[in-house]
Amino acid sequence: MxxxxxxxxxxxxxxxxxxxxxxxxxxxxxxxxxxxxxxxxxxxxxxxxxxxxxxxxxxxxxxxxxxxxxxxxxxxxxxxxxxxRFFDITDNRNLGLSADFRVATKASYPPLSAHEQVTKVIKTLSTEGPRANLEKFSSFRTRYYRSETGKESQQWLLSKINEVTADFASPSLKSLIGIDEFHHPWGQHSIIVRINGSDAANDQIVILGAHQDSTNLWPFLAAPGADDDGSGSVTILESYRALLASDFHPIRPVEFHWYSAEEGGLLGSQAIAQHYEAQGLKVYAMSQYDMTAWVKRGTVEEVGVIVDYVDSALTEFNKGLITEYLDIPFVETKCGYACSDHAPWSKAGYPSIFTIEGAFENSNHRNIHTANDRIDISDEFSFSHMLEFSKLAVAFAIELGG
Known part of the structure; x- marks a missing residue:
């Protein structure tokens, strides 16, 4: 071998x-x-x-x-x-030790049943917040996980999540929410927001994830990371805001994860998935949002549904959400081994999926990992396209969270 x-x-x-x-x-x-x-x-x-x-x-x-x-x-x-693409497994060598058991007991997913609730929340989504948040988030020189500005950007994101929670959650909903840093030795911590479910016996977690770090090809250079993955980070933040504003009280726990160090070999998400596995926590479904802003000129606007190294049943469920709730179609596409933060969850035997801004070959390869991964680099960078992914995240949380 x-x-x-x-x-x-x-x-x-x-x-x-x-x-x-x-x-x-x-x-x-x-x-x-x-x-x-x-x-x-x-x-x-x-x-x-x-x-x-x-x-x-x-x-x-x-x-x-x-x-x-x-x-x-x-x-x-x-x-x-x-x-x-790769896993850096130096600190996470036990990830997946009990995966076979979970794979043998895979979850099934119900027919869509929350159309009225989902469409009501979707109507409250906006591009205004994501634009302002991404302008700030991509203004840090780099969000590289081993940099001082990477730590500063994480602290800003944490403060923004706390601000959104304070401004939009009702008192009863605030009592169900926990906001925590998952600490890592490199300094930039991952962030986990949990909305506890109303049914204590239903402990299967629904997870929506994005990665907060960025990198340049040469990591000491500027890396605004507007698309990769500032776009996914503010996409799920906007869905979180809209859910709070609707007074969303899920039946099962719903979590939002902003991972550190994806660019270093999926380090942050591996650490968290390994922790969940070691604690025997149950994950009902995990969905990753990595790069949600780019619509390549001359192509059809669509959602890229990754079909390799993902859970097939959850992927089919996700396609149903796109068809039911989004204004654009999906296209099946592949991204290869260890291509984003859903991969550690799959490795641990948890059902995970990944959606991206379009067919993988049409995504923003020209600008990511350079100083040109900016909002203003091209009119191909689209906040209205990002909004479709916020719709998808809302639908995912409501339909599966209950």
Missing amino acids: RTSLLLLLSFSGITLSKPINQVFYDAGSNRQVVMQGQVFDVPSNPQPGFNLNLDELRLVQLSEGQEPVWMTELEKIEAKAKGL
């Missing part, structure tokens, strides 16, 4: 680090790395505002069924620039 993995990396132009007790790069030498035709100087000293050791060794899973390999942080960055 290791031979085939080495061939994969060799074909991609990635050189693996030497054995664990050695380091592939000499930290004292003048180093450069070439990625996508650009030459970057590799710093030999810590960079101000960043807590990133490029020579630190990490255990990385590059494909399903293959043995993980040790790579430096620099090699991870190179791999990502080559388009490889």
Whole structure:
């Protein structure tokens, strides 16, 4: 298995680090790395505002069924620039240990039954809040998870969630809501908002997720991350606001997750999924919203429904939500292994799905992971398109939360 993995990396132009007790790069030498035709100087000293050791060794899973390999942080960055997707499992090696049990007891999903309630809430959604929130969220120089501004952006997001809760939740609803940071050693914490269900016996959780971090191809550079994944972050925030304003009291618990460190190898979502698995928590359904703003010029506006590495029954249910509640159609598409934060939940055996801004090949590949991932880069960046995903998130929460 290791031979085939080495061939994969060799074909991609990635050189693996030497054995664990050695380091592939000499930290004292003048180093450069070439990625996508650009030459970057590799710093030999810590960079101000960043807590990133490029020579630190990490255990990385590059494909399903293959043995993980040790790579430096620099090699991870190179791999990502080559388009490889992966789990960094260094701190989450127990994820999925009880997955077989959960896969064998998969949930089923009922026919849609909350049309009146869903459509009432959908009518209150707006592009005004998402625009203002994304203007602020993408104004941080970078939201890289190992940067000071990445921590600052997370603190701003937490304050905004608290503000929305204070402004829109009724006193009775506030008593059901918990807002918590899930702490990570790199400093930028994930955020979990839980609306407790009215039926204590119904403990299966409904989760809506997005990732709050951003990155540049070279992580020390600016990364506004407006689409990836500022768009998904404010999409689910708007759905949360509308649900609170409607005095939504779910039967089963509904959670909103804003994950840290997706760009580092799904680190934040892995840590949370592993924690839920270890605690024996039940997840009824998990839906990821990663990149919801881009409508490529010359294409049909549609919702991309990911059909690989997802739960098939929940995916079919999600298609039904799109058909019933959205003004645009869906298109089936694939994104590959470990492509967003739904993947750790699937690895743990929980039913998870992923929707994206369109067919994967039509998404915003040109600008993400660059300084050009901005709101104003093109009229292809669409807040009305994002609104369709807020509708979907509202429908997901109400139809499954009860």
